[in-house]
Amino acid sequence: GPLPTRPLDEKSYLSYARDGCTDAQLASALSEMYPGRKEPWLHMADDDPCLYIRILQADEAESWFPEELAPALRHFGGVVPLTVVADVSGRHDGTTQVRQLAVALLSRFKGIAEDEYSDRLWSLDEIQRDACVDGHRFFDFKHPHGTSSPG
Numbered sequence: 001g002p003l004p005t006r007p008l009d010e011k012s013y014l015s016y017a018r019d020g021c022t023d024a025q026l027a028s029a030l031s032e033m034y035p036g037r038k039e040p041w042l043h044m045a046d047d048d049p050c051l052y053i054r055i056l057q058a059d060e061a062e063s064w065f066p067e068e069l070a071p072a073l074r075h076f077g078g079v080v081p082l083t084v085v086a087d088v089s090g091r092h093d094g095t096t097q098v099r100q101l102a103v104a105l106l107s108r109f110k111g112i113a114e115d116e117y118s119d120r121l122w123s124l125d126e127i128q129r130d131a132c133v134d135g136h137r138f139f140d141f142k143h144p145h146g147t148s149s150p151g
Contacts, residue, residue, distance in 0.1 A: 011088040011141050012116055013098045014065065016072045016081035017109035026055050026082055029108050033101075043086070043097050050092040051101060056083040068114055071121055075112060082111075098139045102127050115139045 017026060027039070030053060034041040043051035058080040061069055065085070072081055086101055088094030102113045106124035113122045118136045125131075127138045136143060 011090075011094060011139075013086045013088070013102070013113065013139055014068055014072075014115075015084040015086075015102055015105045015111060015113045016076070016121075017084070017105070017111035018076055018079070018081045021082055021109045021111075023055055023057075023082065026084060026105075026109070029105070030055075030084075033104055043101060045092050045094075045097060048089070048091065050089055050094055050097045051086040052089070053084060053086045053101065056085055058083075061085075068116065071119070072112065072114065075121055095139055095141075099127060102138070113138065115141070117141045117143070 030041045031038065034043065034053075039054055041053040042049045043053060056064065061080060061083040065083075069080070069083075072083075073079070084105060086098060088098060098115075102122075103124065105111070106113060106127070113124075113127060114120075115122075115138060117140050118134075118138075120133065120136075122138045126133070130137055
């Protein structure tokens with residue numbers, strides 16, 4: 001069927017896991033983090049859904065996010081990693097919730113995180129330190145790639 005389109009006011013973030021981690025392990029971890037929920041797991045903010053979290057199969061990740069996936073493919077030696085995607089509701093800023101999710105996932109599973117606002121992959125350490133790299137922080141949608149330096 002046709003691929004679902006994402007509303008323009010949604011922001012997305014992707015997290016990648018590797019090293020023998022399975023879909024089932026990821027799903028189990030997300031169900032522990034969000035009790036009583038199953039896919040899509042909802043991260044609530046003030047009783048309102050803020051993040052819609054899904055696990056993408058390899059073919060979905062390749063068809064939905066080909067550009068975003070390219071750096072991860074290089075990082076993982078050409079293997080499509082397990083991908084968790086969080087769509088942030090347009091009603092919320094989402095920065096705090098995305099960081100919480102990224103830290104929780106990367107603390108449990110070896111991997112990296114990526115957002116749509118910079119051209120780089122982020123490590124758990126960088127997200128926890130709120131590292132600023134080339135004028136950007138993780139999930140810095142207020143300063144997308146290219147806006148911090150003069151064009």
